Amino acid sequence: MSGVNRRILVTGGAGFIGSHLCERLVRSGEDVLCVDNYFTGTRANIAALIGDPRFEAMRHDVTFPLYVEVDRIFNMACPASPVHYQHDPVQTTKTSVHGAINMLGLAKRTRARILQASTSEVYGDPREHPQAEPYWGHVNPIGPRACYDEGKRCAETLFFDYHRQHRLEIKVARIFNTYGPRMHPNDGRVVSNFVVQALRGDPITVYGDGTQTRSFCYVDDLVDGLLKLMDSPGDETGPVNLGNPVEFTMLQLAELVLTLTGSSSRIVKAPLPADDPKQRRPDITRATKLLDWKPTTPLEEGLKPTIAYFRLALGLGPARSIHAPRAAAGTP
Template sequence: MRKYNSRKRILVTGGAGFLGSHLIDRLLGRGDEVVCVDNLFTGSKRNVEHLFDNPRFEFIRHDVTFPLFIEVDQIYNLACPASPVHYQHDPVQTTKTSVHGAINMLGLAKRVRARIFQASTSEVYGDPSMHPQIEEYWGNVNPIGQRSCYDEGKRCAETLFFDYHRQHGLDIRVARIFNTYGPRMHPNDGRVVSNFIVQALNDEDITLYGDGQQTRSFCFVDDLVEGFLRFMDIPNDEGHQYGFPGPINLGNPCEFTIRQLAELVIRLTGSKSKLVFRPLPLDDPKQRQPDIALAKKMLNWEPRIELEAGLKRTVEYFERELSSAS
């Protein structure tokens, strides 16, 4: 295998998805070779079609619940539906993707001695009793609820990553991703940012659950991908036998209520939408805010793009998408 100071051949699972496609753009932009693997359940070829003529890009349609045999230097494991609408559509398959997918990618990393990144989630903290959430917090998760396929699937994947690290000396990186938004979000994924923008652009009622006072922290995708790259590129000579494995929180610590987000989207779109309220879904977290002190220390990283600036770029993307579809 090539050494880390030369051009890398990098596998990105879930590479045709929202986060994966932005990550691939950055990897190709710095000169790496990228193999994009996606079964296109929630990902889309449209997210990567601008790369098809790039000789350093390769697309493979494949489901990570089945083994994959390929020679690579690094692996970013991003494959898994990440929105409640999608991961609750087939909850058994969601758990399989998190658990079997982790086993298969860890087995591949062990065979080729690749460094491997796991896209974990703030959902491992559940409906947190600690605020903001630090990496040492073990979480408050319902193991048998409607969201458990995703929450517990990701928690089990973290267990597998650290057991492979301890038992086999695998070079791992585990990042816990908080709410992220930006261009290429799926318009029907049920996430709050895409929901509000699509509803506002169509002058439809904007749906809030509960009283709208539950909080979230929103990180623009460019900032998040920068955190991915800095985390993955920590060398193995800084006092850690295998670099810094994590887990590490990656997200924006600026906290907003869901109602504040809705009102900001209405203002940015000039929409005539009205706010309507529905019952709060089961196990929906009331607060979600990362403590990113560890990311600041280890990666010299923190988000730079403020919510209004990022939302403007996201609104422009959805405006183009909706106009092209009409």
């Protein structure tokens, strides 16, 4: 994505992934409007951009209409961890559904191309492995995770209906587990949980027997994929899986975190949460063919700057390696 004086709206732009996306867009020469209600996002995530003439931040909740002039929209707004999206499940559903309606309405008025940050959670506890985009999923519509899972599924429905009915240029990315600097220390996701517990010397909590799997994509790789999807030909709507197909068990992740942190924490077991998927791995064939994209950061290498970030965030002093976002020359 190259700067041509486009005005790019990023909802949820002060969040974990959104803030990295805003940085990449600004550094590639785009004018960026970051919109966030700061429920899970923080001003600290975008502090380095404040004062840049190409960047503007606005406090706003996407469940209410927004009247701005933009050329492209990245709809990233929604709590994405169980701790946060289950805190107020009704509001989570509103953010996904009402937020999608409001952003699609804005895109319709301005004729902006719009990308929806969907999620691997649309596949639920999958009965197909790995998960490819044609798979419809296995989701409990009345369970404790449904506010997020079904909210995102409904948002996808709205995007495709606006595309068919109003000929909007849409892009739908299904994001799999992403990690990196600026994750919230208390978001309840497995990478942040394990790293924070290890750094504090607390027991590392592994749910179930630890054999359930996840695939972890470093945030820089994920942002590469989002930018490439937004720039793909207009008739390519997606959905497109974006994630790392290399699969790890929870026990493997816990042991790797212990090694990299040098922690003496012990691993303890706890009951598996309701509707927690037992396997999660993306089939990225479509992303590879359509976008010429695949993640390049091994888990061990991505965990190093992530751990360094959490050392500082927890007030444990500087670490050997601190994440530095890639220069604009590396932006697709």
